[in-house]
Amino acid sequence: MTVNLDMSQFHEIFFEESREGLEAMESGLLNLDVGVPDPEVVNTVFRAAHSIKGAAGTFGFTNISQFTHVLESILDEVRSRKRGVTQELVDVLLQSVDGLRYMLDCAKSGSQTSEDRIAAILEKLENIPVENQPKPAGWQIRFYPRHNLLRNGNEPYRIFRELMALGNLFITPDFSHVPGIDGKEFDPENCYLGWNILLQSDAGIEQVREIFVWVEGDCELDINLSGERRQMVERRQRRDDEADTAQLEGGGKGQEQASIRVNIDKIDTLINLVGELVISQSIMSHAVTDQDHNHDLDRTGKLKEIVELLEKNTWELQEQAMRIRMQSIDITFQRLPRLVRDLCRSLGKQAELDISGGSTEVDKTVLEKITDPLVHLIRNAVDHGIESPEARKAAGKPESGLIEVSASQEGGNIIIKIKDDGAGLDTGKILAKAREKGLISGTEELSIGQIHNLIFLPGFSTASKVSDVSGRGVGMDVVQRNINDLGGNIELFSMEGKGSEFTIKLPLTLAIMDGQLLRIGKEILIVPVLAIVESAQIRKQMLNAVAGKTEVYRFRDEYIPLVRLDKAYGISSDHKDIMDGLLIVVDTGQQRVGLLADEILSQQQVVIKSLEANFQQVSGLAGATVLGDGTVAMIIDAPGLMRHCKGFTATHTVGNESPLP
Amino acid sequence: MSDKKIRMLLVDDSASMREMVSFTLKGAGYEVFKATDGIEALDFARANDVDLVITDINMPNMDGFTLIKELRKLPAYKFKPILTLTTEDSSEKKNMGKVAGATGWIVKPFDPDSLLQTVRRVL
Numbered sequence: 001m002t003v004n005l006d007m008s009q010f011h012e013i014f015f016e017e018s019r020e021g022l023e024a025m026e027s028g029l030l031n032l033d034v035g036v037p038d039p040e041v042v043n044t045v046f047r048a049a050h051s052i053k054g055a056a057g058t059f060g061f062t063n064i065s066q067f068t069h070v071l072e073s074i075l076d077e078v079r080s081r082k083r084g085v086t087q088e089l090v091d092v093l094l095q096s097v098d099g100l101r102y103m104l105d106c107a108k109s110g111s112q113t114s115e116d117r118i119a120a121i122l123e124k125l126e127n128i129p130v131e132n133q134p135k136p137a138g139w140q141i142r143f144y145p146r147h148n149l150l151r152n153g154n155e156p157y158r159i160f161r162e163l164m165a166l167g168n169l170f171i172t173p174d175f176s177h178v179p180g181i182d183g184k185e186f187d188p189e190n191c192y193l194g195w196n197i198l199l200q201s202d203a204g205i206e207q208v209r210e211i212f213v214w215v216e217g218d219c220e221l222d223i224n225l226s227g228e229r230r231q232m233v234e235r236r237q238r239r240d241d242e243a244d245t246a247q248l249e250g251g252g253k254g255q256e257q258a259s260i261r262v263n264i265d266k267i268d269t270l271i272n273l274v275g276e277l278v279i280s281q282s283i284m285s286h287a288v289t290d291q292d293h294n295h296d297l298d299r300t301g302k303l304k305e306i307v308e309l310l311e312k313n314t315w316e317l318q319e320q321a322m323r324i325r326m327q328s329i330d331i332t333f334q335r336l337p338r339l340v341r342d343l344c345r346s347l348g349k350q351a352e353l354d355i356s357g358g359s360t361e362v363d364k365t366v367l368e369k370i371t372d373p374l375v376h377l378i379r380n381a382v383d384h385g386i387e388s389p390e391a392r393k394a395a396g397k398p399e400s401g402l403i404e405v406s407a408s409q410e411g412g413n414i415i416i417k418i419k420d421d422g423a424g425l426d427t428g429k430i431l432a433k434a435r436e437k438g439l440i441s442g443t444e445e446l447s448i449g450q451i452h453n454l455i456f457l458p459g460f461s462t463a464s465k466v467s468d469v470s471g472r473g474v475g476m477d478v479v480q481r482n483i484n485d486l487g488g489n490i491e492l493f494s495m496e497g498k499g500s501e502f503t504i505k506l507p508l509t510l511a512i513m514d515g516q517l518l519r520i521g522k523e524i525l526i527v528p529v530l531a532i533v534e535s536a537q538i539r540k541q542m543l544n545a546v547a548g549k550t551e552v553y554r555f556r557d558e559y560i561p562l563v564r565l566d567k568a569y570g571i572s573s574d575h576k577d578i579m580d581g582l583l584i585v586v587d588t589g590q591q592r593v594g595l596l597a598d599e600i601l602s603q604q605q606v607v608i609k610s611l612e613a614n615f616q617q618v619s620g621l622a623g624a625t626v627l628g629d630g631t632v633a634m635i636i637d638a639p640g641l642m643r644h645c646k647g648f649t650a651t652h653t654v655g656n657e658s659p660l661p
Numbered sequence: 662m663s664d665k666k667i668r669m670l671l672v673d674d675s676a677s678m679r680e681m682v683s684f685t686l687k688g689a690g691y692e693v694f695k696a697t698d699g700i701e702a703l704d705f706a707r708a709n710d711v712d713l714v715i716t717d718i719n720m721p722n723m724d725g726f727t728l729i730k731e732l733r734k735l736p737a738y739k740f741k742p743i744l745t746l747t748t749e750d751s752s753e754k755k756n757m758g759k760v761a762g763a764t765g766w767i768v769k770p771f772d773p774d775s776l777l778q779t780v781r782r783v784l
Contacts, residue, residue, distance in 0.1 A: 150740050151733065151739065151740065151762065152743075152759065152762050152763065152764050153740055153741050153742040153743050153762070153763075153764035153783070154742075154764050154765075155740075155742075155783075158782060158783060162782060189739070189740075213765075214759075214764060214765035214766075217756075217759065218759070
């Protein structure tokens with residue numbers, strides 16, 4: 001009897017599993033130390049390759065299986081210590097991971113694999129020379145015997161001989177303590193010498209210490225990891241520490257959490273339903289509170305209690321439902337070490353990447369959209385921030401730069417910091433470039449902060465020479481816009497010669513937000529609380545019209561454009577005179593803008609309903625929500641509004657160009 | 662190895678230990694002289710030169726520590742390697758040996774391989 005099994009039903013799982021395997025391989029390879037690799041890391045990489053090979057063969061992807069076989073054999077040689085790890089080997093292995101990823105993508109989409117590309121990698125893999133003798137890291141030993149050492153029958157020479165059996169030995173004797181031979185203090189039976197010894201060996205400290213065991217107490221002895229080995233061990237230590245912290249932060253839940261794969265549509269449906277529940281609950285709550293009919297106070301009171309309980313449960317349910325969509329930002333961070341490494345290699349720079357807070361969780365959509373800006377910022381940090389090793393040395397910095405990337409949660413926001421210890425922003429260069437591009441006039445007095453922020457202007461490219469790394473036509477303005485589109489903002493702090501730090505603030509989720517309700521006539525609009533800088537009464541003397549078109553408002557020594565929400569959205573407002581309106585200053589990320597409304601109402605958490613999904617995308621609006629009383633309120637997208645309204649402020653008639661409701 | 666055999670003096674009051682150790686050392690090509698206590702050993706050392714002394718600590722007539730101290734007074738033995746035979750847990754004994762002038766120690770119990778390995782460290 002033959003089992004008629006349709007293998008294709010398992011393909012999706014295979015692709016997903018292989019993708020994870022590739023990620024494990026990639027991060028393992030990036031952690032693989034040249035010379036004496038950590039056997040645990042080698043094993044991880046090997047196992048991943050091995051599983052992919054097996055599964056690919058089973059599901060009929062012969063080319064993937066064959067390719068992985070070659071890869072696996074090499075990894076097996078590394079594992080059994082027949083082959084040392086060289087930089088070159090790691091490079092080729094990483095290229096193979098790329099190759100595998102490509103083949104998997106092709107298999108997934110059913111497209112033809114370019115044989116040439118695969119053959120090229122295979123050729124490299126097969127021709128990579130076997131480095132038999134890995135350059136070992138080692139121990140720095142300071143050995144200063146007491147004068148009487150020889151009188152116990154001990155002999156430094158014999159100690160050196162034993163050390164030599166462990167690896168390469170470099171001995172520097174120190175004669176400085178030898179008294180003059182003519183002097184009376186010189187005793188030929190004493191040992192006056194000291195030795196500084198470098199032992200290149202992968203021997204453990206116990207092995208080294210054992211050699212000195214008979215002279216312990218008869219000498220000054222320091223055994224330390226030699227430079228390169230120390231770096232390696234410290235790096236590992238740091239990684240372990242981080243993992244520990246992450247584990248603590250995650251409430252004891254480590255990386256090996258049990259999980260099931262769920263189609264994202266199912267989750268979104270669930271979240272939408274919970275959103276609906278929140279709205280119904282809020283309508284009910286509104287109805288109960290509104291019930292001023294005195295006839296049954298008892299029942300109303302009880303009802304209120306129940307509704308309050310329901311409210312609490314609903315919010316909790318919503319929060320938990322949201323968490324399903326949350327993923328740890330590590331998914332994005334994992335890509336960065338490879339990026340930094342490749343960039344450094346192609347630019348001839350050295351940089352260490354220090355990642356922390358990878359376990360911070362963020363909404364899947366936010367995660368997907370933050371990847372590109374993050375990659376761009378890292379690219380910039382390596383390309384423009386970190387100087388060449390020579391320049392760094394000249395500036396008295398360590399040759400290898402440091403890029404720190406961290407994520408943390410603050411309230412309903414996630415904070416991502418990208419910090420480098422590179423050259424910092426060159427204000428002179430930025431000013432010159434901004435003038436050259438006509439972004440500023442030649443006469444403006446700008447603070448350092450303002451100068452730094454010029455790099456966010458569209459049309460500004462800091463690369464004085466367009467390299468193939470950055471300067472791909474994507475500027476910091478795009479980075480900023482992407483972040484603004486997510487309802488977040490980006491700040492920059494830089495010190496010339498010291499480095500730069502970018503701080504990105506993002507909402508944890510795009511599904512709910514804290515909203516400020518504004519009334520314009522009979523309509524209610526909502527502004528994200530995160531964006532609000534200040535609210536104030538309008539003062540006439542602060543109002544100016546520029547070129548008879550744009551209305552500007554003098555706000556804290558700064559002129560900001562004024563947008564009359566009634567005009568912008570075509571709503572008829574209450575106020576006849578502008579003085580009756582209220583000013584809400586919001587930060588779009590690029591600039592501050594004054595919004596003019598009739599009244600400021602309450603603040604509340606609102607469930608964002610996508611206009612795109614239910615109707616169509618409308619510029620200037622981020623979405624809509626349903627309020628407690630059942631009315632639909634639009635959510636203002638301040639950056640979008642500014643883009644849409646460029647030049648269309650108060651005194652300018654909105655006219656046909658504004659399709660806003 | 663050179664034409665001249667490496668000579669060792671082995672001091673132990675236990676006949677079985679003496680035989681086992683000397684058998685092993687002889688098997689490795691060394692010339693071994695045996696003594697049953699410190700006095701006998703010291704007498705031998707005054708008249709003969711060896712390349713290594715291996716001595717037990719607890720012995721009648723003259724113990725190992727005293728033997729080492731006396732040996733160090735002899736010009737020919739001033740810088741000679743002297744190893745003590747000691748039991749694992751006696752770090753105090755190890756120390757006393759060092760104070761007396763011992764080079765190192767061989768921890769009892771031992772197998773022939775580790776004995777030879779230790780001996781080679783000081784040759």
